[in-house]
Amino acid sequence: MWKNYLKIAIRNLSKNKLHTGINLVGLTLGLGVSILIFFFVQFEVSFDDFHTESDQIFRVERHQFEDGEDQTSFSTPIITAPTFESEFSQVAYTTRMIGGSAQAYLDEETTQNQKYLMVGPDFLEIFSFNLLQGTKEQVLQDKFAVVITEEVSKKYFGDANPIGKSIRMKMGDNYEEYQVTGLLENLPANSSMQFEILMNDQNLDFSITEEGQNNWFQVYGDTYVKLNSPSDKASVEAGVESMMKKVLGEKYKEGNYLFTLQPIAEMHLTDNPNSGMVESTRPTLLWILAGIAFLILLIACINFTTMAIGRSTTRAKEVGVRKTMGAEFGQLVFQFLTEAFLTTISALVLGLILAEVLVPTFNNLFEKELVLIYGPIQIFILVGLVILITAMAGAYPAFFMSSLRPIQVLKGNLSIRFGKQALRKGLVAFQFFISFLLIASTLIMVNQMKAIRTYDLGFDQEMVVIVDVPDVPSTSFVKSITESFQEAELYRQALLGRSEVQSVGISIATYGDNSFWDAGFPTNDDEQFNFRVNFVGGDYIKAMGLEMAAGRDFNPDPGSDSSSFIINETFAKAMKWDDPLGEMMPNTRFNPHQIIGVVKDFHHNSLYKEIEPVVLAKSPETFFSGINMLMISSTTNPKVLVKGNGTDFEAFRNMLESEWERVYPLEAFSFSFMDQTVEDQYKSDERLGKMVFMAAGIAILIAAMGLFAMAALSIAGRTKEIGIRKVLGASSFSISWMFNKEFLMITVAGVLVGLPLSLYLMQTWIAQFAIKSWPSWLNFAVLGVAGIVFTLLIVSAQSYRATQMNPVKTLKDE
Structure with a gap:
């Protein structure tokens, strides 16, 4: 059968x-x-589902309430991990996770920038990364021990066994020797954490003072805990407030500074753009x-x-x-x-x-x-x-x-007959509805992303190259930034005499990548004022093409204008200053300073966000004296921003690299483009737009094949009717129009439902942008007309063939 x-x-x-x-x-x-x-x-x-007992692993989320607003972050104080372990019996293991990079020797003549993670000794007790050599209880116990992946082992040691061998990395002022004690299998592709080298977090001593490591208001990296049972989450969170009251003492304000636990299963899929140190995807x-x-x-x-x-x-x-x-x-x-x-x-x-x-x-x-x-x-x-x-x-x-x-x-x-089949009409109409919905959504996305790409950001991103300069680690934050800027100034001076260079600036942050630091201070009336800050040097404003609305630019000479700030127009409006020049921050904690200039508003962040108050400063010491909140959202090493003169980029790049090798002969040269940095902020939506475009193309192709087959079937079932109409004198056009009318009604129905629905559905997507742009009604009208013409061509081609058949053949009895 x-x-x-x-x-x-x-x-x-x-x-x-x-x-x-x-x-x-x-x-x-x-x-x-x-x-x-x-x-x-x-x-x-x-x-992250490959971690055993993953339901017991949580990431600590910090909540700080200012003016009733919950400012959440996964960056936590360094002291968080040991405090949780000592205060809660439900906590089995804790670890910090703080990223960094250092120059590392590959051989006597070559160095490279090596990324690493500083973690607690129990890191591999918490997470189930496959340790090929070494024991997870021992490999991270020593300060100068490192665990590397197979890929890193291949890079440094070839096919040799890496255990017991050494990797030299520059930590602080000197190169330190780290012994390989463990070898990890290359990390799974579905791991939110991606790293190359693990080292003990005792190495924080090279960059953070003991005071900073015990300060509850300085945050660095992420903190993870493993509980004895998943059900312990509620009891730990319930005890956080009493813990904070105990550790903060007189500084504690009820409900103002708390921590919650996020299951690691929720880390990767999140709409939160600040996803900490893990890779995330919007659900x-x-x-x-x-x-x-x-x-x-x-x-x-x-x-x-x-x-x-x-x-x-x-x-x-x-x-x-x-x-x-x-x-x-x-x-x-x-x-x-x-x-x-x-x-x-x-x-x-x-x-x-x-x-x-x-x-x-x-x-x-x-x-x-x-x-x-x-x-x-x-x-x-x-x-x-x-x-x-x-x-x-x-x-x-x-x-x-x-x-x-x-x-x-x-x-x-x-x-x-086709005309009497409401189901088939409805199904074909639904095909057109889906096709037009996808096409219209693509049109809206393309129009919005075009508006984003062509929007005036308030600065010049063309022919600006960002060169990463090695930072100078120090336990003093001010000293680290100051000495790193001095290193960057050496390279800036080397470039100033070159004809290919128009101007050179120095900056901690770049643009559109959320790299301006968050800062805040209490005003004289005890209101918290939050804003963004960037430390700059050289001809920064000139290199970036920023326009002055009032006052003057910084003096590019090192050491000058160290007590001066430049603000943007939004900052002046927030402070309600009609004439900001000569004004000082409304807080007596700041060292003597004055505002010397106001730049016109520019988009320091991506166009997903509105322009915020911004301060540009040269001296970290003057700035840090007055603030009570600082969140570092990027690396602390400075970047040299080079504005080129010509269009021959290859020659320009070679010049930058040759000057680099002269100034920093042992350091690896790396650069990026300012315009690429800006564009990278919209990658996710650009990709989504391309995917919707491809889906729309496939939908049209499938619908076109279906329309072709439906027209052929409909006409094939009515050949005798066509023959009779021709014998009675009907023209080919009238017969063709008879079929076209039926299919055009279906097309119009699909257009009338698909286009308005696309506008409704895309409102949620476009609402995420601070700058919004909708296509004109003419674009949608053209789209509708194109759909009608598309249908006419397919149906007319089929009906024309039928009208050319000899009625004698079609009217013959079987």
Whole structure:
């Protein structure tokens, strides 16, 4: 019996090659893209699930309330970890996680910038990274011990066993020797934490004073705890306030400074842009991508269903004969479902091949390391897709065809003309609705991102190169910044005499990447005033093309204007200063200083955020004297900002590198582009826009194939009617228009529903930007007209062929 079902199914599919081919291509495209997206979604939700007892691991989140506003961050005081361990018996292990970089020897003539993580000795007791050599209880106990990954081992030691060997890294003023005590397997791609070298957090002594390590209002890196039981979370959080009251003493304000615990399962998928030191993905992105995958599959299934119903006239007599010969309803249903299953399983095989081909493009687009692994979960997804598509695409045709009455179909009374099939009209209209929804959403995203790219940020990003200068670590924060700027000044002076250089500035922060530091101070009326700060030097304002609204620029000479600040217009407005020049901060804690200039507002942050009050300062000592809050959102090493003169970038870059080698012969040279730094802030939405664009293209292609097949089926079922109309004198145009009217009504319905809904749905996406731009009504009108023309071309091509047939042939009796 089974063999007979398969034979009949294969015979029917091969006999109708056009319809089978359209279904196969549509389902292959839908499945190929959907498999890729569903596997990607599954990959993203699997982040950090390889840690054993992961439900007991939590990241500490800091909450500081200012003026009723909860300013949350995952950056915590260094003292947080030992305090939690000593105050809560529910805490089994704690660790800090503080990132950094240092120059490291590769050989006697070569150094490189080496990233590392400072962690507590219990780091590997908490997290289940696979330790290939060494014991997790011992490898991080010593201050000068390091654990490295296989990749780092290959880079430093080749194929040799790294255990016991040394890596020299510059910590503080000197190169220190660190012994390799452990070797880790390369980190899983689905780990939120990515690192190369682990070292003991006792090395914080090189950069942070003992006072800073015990200060509850200075924050560095993340803190993690492992509880004895997941249920202990509530009791630990309930005891935080009493802990803070105990450790802060007189400085404690009730409910003002607290900590909560975030399960590590929630670290990766978050809409919070400040995700700490871990890689994160917005869950909204996954929902959108999963929705796109489902819509594409739905369009392909609609094609399958509408064409199956459209072929009802040709298969109705088959059903009638088989029922007359004794075939039961269930047998007929199974026969049609078998055909749907064979088409689906064939499309699945082709879809898997397509998905494998698209993986590199997808990884490049989203900067991921997705590999299509066919484990139990992935097999379950594939089986689920086959069952879902077989049911969606084959169920209605199977039940519809199997329910036909033999006497009706054998007498030739069955009428399923297209114009009388409301279901098929609705399905095709729904295809157009989805297509126009995706196209209109793409139009809105493209328009918004174009507005972002062309928006005047208030500074000049063209031909500005950012060169990272090595910092000078010190336990004194002020000394570290001051001496690092002195190092950067050496390079700036070397570049000033070059004809290729227009101007050179020095800066801690860059632009659009949230790198301006958060700071605040209490005003004279005890109100907390928060703003952004950047430490600068040289011709910073000139190099960045900032415009002065009032006053003057800093003197570029080192040491000058050390007691001066420059503010932006928003800062002056917030302080309600009509004439800010000569004013001082409204707090007596600040060392003597004055405001010497006001720059016109510029977007120091991305265009997701409004312009905030900003202070530019040269002397950290003067600035730090008055603030009571500082959150460092970037590295503390300065950058040299070089504004070039010409257009020959290769020659410009070679000049920068040659001067670097002269000033810093043992340091690695690295640079980036200012305009690229700015553009990188919108990568996530640029990628999403590209994905929606590709989905819209696939949806249009599948819908076009469906429209082509539907028009062909509709016209094929009415050839005698066309012949009679021609004999009675109807023109080819009038006959063509008869068919076009029916399909145009469907197209217009799709446009009228799809376009307004896209505007409604995209409001949430576009609301995240401080700068918003909607396409004009003319763009949507052009889109609607294009859809109508698209339909006319496809239907007219089919109807024209039918009108050219000789009526004698079409009116012949069988």
